[in-house]
Amino acid sequence: MENPLLLFPQLNISASKDKSYHKVMKSMVKEEPHQASKSGAKQKRNRLSLLLQKPEFHEGDQLGKPGNLTKAASVSPEEAVKWGESFEKLLSEKAGLDAFTKFLKTEFSEENIEFWIACEAYKKCKTTHELLPKARKIYETFIQKDAPKEVNLDFQTKELTSQNIDQPLITAFDEAQNRVYRLMEQDSYPRFLRSEPYLNLVRGKNPSRPTLRRRSRSFTVNDFQGVRPDLTLW
Structure with missing residues (x-):
């Protein structure tokens, strides 16, 4: 009895490759926006961190206009x-x-x-x-x-x-x-x-x-x- 795999060698191989290819592509499509959103959120956190570290951003500024503590008599x-x-x-x-x-x-x-x-x-x-x-x-x-x-x-x-x-x-x-x-x-x-x-x-x-x-x-x-x-x- 002949091996059944030899009767349709191209069909079996092609089907296997197509399924694998589509699975990989689908995974990449889902992963890319998720990674992009994570990267954007990380950049926002970094910018906020830099803003808070600036010396001119402090509580005293919020108290100014009038009545700033640094300008009080x-x-x-x-x-x-x-x-x-x-x-x-x-x-x-x-x-x-x-x-x-x-x-x-x-x-x-x-x-x-x-x-x-x-x-x-x-x-x-x-x-x-x-x-x-x-x-x-x-x-x-x-x-x-x-x-x-x-x-x-x-x-x-x-x-x-x-x-x-x-x-x-x-x-x-x-x-x-x-x-x-x-x-x-x-x-x-x-x-x-x-x-x-x-x-x-x-x-x-x-x-x-x-x-x-x-x-x-x-x-x-x-x-x-x-x-x-x-x-x-x-």
């Missing part, structure tokens, strides 16, 4: 300690005033310091014709009932101030300003001196610049930065 522990000597001393220095304003904002009572500042600006008017419009603006903003930034004043002080607005003098807000000043001095100021941001200033906590690994508190007045008294009207 420095306050020495000695200066911060002087703020604790008296409320008057605190308000007499710009950094101290800014710090106290930020603190009052955390207590939702910043209208007190803004009113005090507005009164200080009012008393610097050089001509009498400036007094009336500024007096009305201060009264409508801080004194009258349901004013947008109404300060806490007793009825008598409000009535006296209201009467002074008709023909305002340089002393029109003196009584109201003194009452708000004493309120801040006796109530808010002691809490400010016990607050963590102020105590950090006194302790001299001052990292030169932040890092990605750790967010540190600064002994610069940056702790209180980003908030200023609303002086645009005065």
Whole structure:
């Protein structure tokens, strides 16, 4: 009996080769896009790694624009300690005033310091014709009932101030300003001196610049930065 393989030698060999060829090609077609996607992902990871290693990419940049830690006005522990000597001393220095304003904002009572500042600006008017419009603006903003930034004043002080607005003098807000000043001095100021941001200033906590690994508190007045008294009207 003849060997059956010899009857169709070309057919058997060709079929075997065709099947093998198609299997190999199919495998290569599936493998190429997979390898390409892996290569692309690897390149993206490498680019991201290089970006993160650049020295100019650091947390401080995100804190900038305003209030960048590296640009904050420095306050020495000695200066911060002087703020604790008296409320008057605190308000007499710009950094101290800014710090106290930020603190009052955390207590939702910043209208007190803004009113005090507005009164200080009012008393610097050089001509009498400036007094009336500024007096009305201060009264409508801080004194009258349901004013947008109404300060806490007793009825008598409000009535006296209201009467002074008709023909305002340089002393029109003196009584109201003194009452708000004493309120801040006796109530808010002691809490400010016990607050963590102020105590950090006194302790001299001052990292030169932040890092990605750790967010540190600064002994610069940056702790209180980003908030200023609303002086645009005065």
